[in-house]
Amino acid sequence: MTVIRARVLGFCMGVRRAVEMAEAEAGRKPVRTMGPLIHNPQVLASLRDRGVEMLDEGELPADLGGLTVIIRAHGISPALEEELLRHRAALTDATCPLVKKNQREARSLEGAGFSLFIAGEKRHGEIAGLQGYAPGGTVVSDAAEAAQAALSLSRRNPAAKTALIGQTTIGVREYAAIGEAIRGRFPGLKVVDSICGAVRERQESLRELCGRVDAVVIAGGRLSSNTRRLLDIARSLKKPAWLVESAAELTEALAAEIGGYQIVGLSAGASTPDSVINEIETKIRLLSP
Ligand code: SF4
Structure with a gap:
């Protein structure tokens, strides 16, 4: 069996950048992250081992004095940032x-009187943060929802100035379809x-890779939205595909199934560290028949 990387x-x-910032702070002072720093379980476990625990937005301790709180890569809302400062945390913005650029753009569009549509996953941290910068914005997760939201706005205000910003x-295609649905009104x-661009690059590399392989393994966290999207892309291109979070998940049965294909592609989400990608590749090679 041959393994080809994207x-x-x-x-x-x-x-x-976020992981390096957290690592630089860890050990020097008591550090917490606001929610998961990134969506990768191994990276979070390694930070935990170095004393970097995670704060839960719903259960913030009353006094965070003496603690450095690192804002996650996906950002947080201005309201949560203010709350952390009120609780006396020292903030490091990762x-x-x-x-950050999208957050500023959302705020400026809403300030300029645009009715804003925000395309993305309703429960994703990045969307919660973005919405905090444009509280009047409507979150839409697909083209059907966007069409419905546009219809409803056109009834209330047919002359509305509208803008679309996304997670x-x-x-790329999903965002374009959402834009088209709103443009209808x-x-x-x-x-x-x-x-x-980094997400787009990984998606395009995977599409290229799918043209050269029989099956695909995507390395990364299940909570990582860009990793799950890579899996969707591989499957939409009719390739047998698996999302593997760590080498430990590669049981003999799974490795044998993967090894049943002659050429296997390997891709990984934007939050997957090199060490995890390398371990997964090594184990596929070792266990395949
Ligand atoms: S995927 Fe892009 S937007 Fe998200 S953290 Fe990485 S570089 Fe930033």
């Missing part, structure tokens, strides 16, 4: 610069180019 895979700039990790819709 041309671009694994850690992106924003995730690498929000990815691209997420950095949303699929508001032809002048302003669309913000908010998709992260």
Whole structure:
């Protein structure tokens, strides 16, 4: 069996930056992260081993004095940031610069009187943070919801100035379909180019890879939205595909199933560290018949 890696895979700039910031702070002072720093269980476990625990938004301790709180790569809302400061935390902002740019853009569009549509997963931290910068925005998770929301706005305010901004990790085609659905009611819709190039690159590399392999393994966390999207893309291209979080998940049965294919592609989400990708590749090679 041959294993071929995608041309671009694994850690992106924003995730690498957030992990390096957390590692630099760990050990020097008491550190917490606001929610999961990134969506990768191994990285979070390794930070925990170094004393970096995670704060839960719903159960913030009354006094965070003496603690450094690191804001996750996906960002948080201004209201939560203020709350942390009120609780006396010292903040280190590891929000990815691209997420930050979208947050500023959302605030400025709403300030300029646009009715804002926010495309993304309703329960994702990045969307919660983004919505905090544009509280009047409507979150839509697919084209059907977008069409419905546009219809409802057109009834209330047919002359509304509208704009669309999206989660950095949303699929290119999905974002375009959401834009089209809104344009059906508001032809002048302003669309913000908010998709992260790193995500797009990983998705395009995977599409190329799928043309050369018989099956695909995606390495990464199940809670990582861009990792799950890679899995969806491979399956939409009719490739047998598995999402594998760690080498430990590769049981003999699973490795044998994967090893039944002659050429296997390997890709990984933007929050998957090199060490996990390497361990998974080694184990596939070792266990395959
Ligand atoms: S995927 Fe893009 S937006 Fe998200 S953390 Fe990485 S570089 Fe930033």
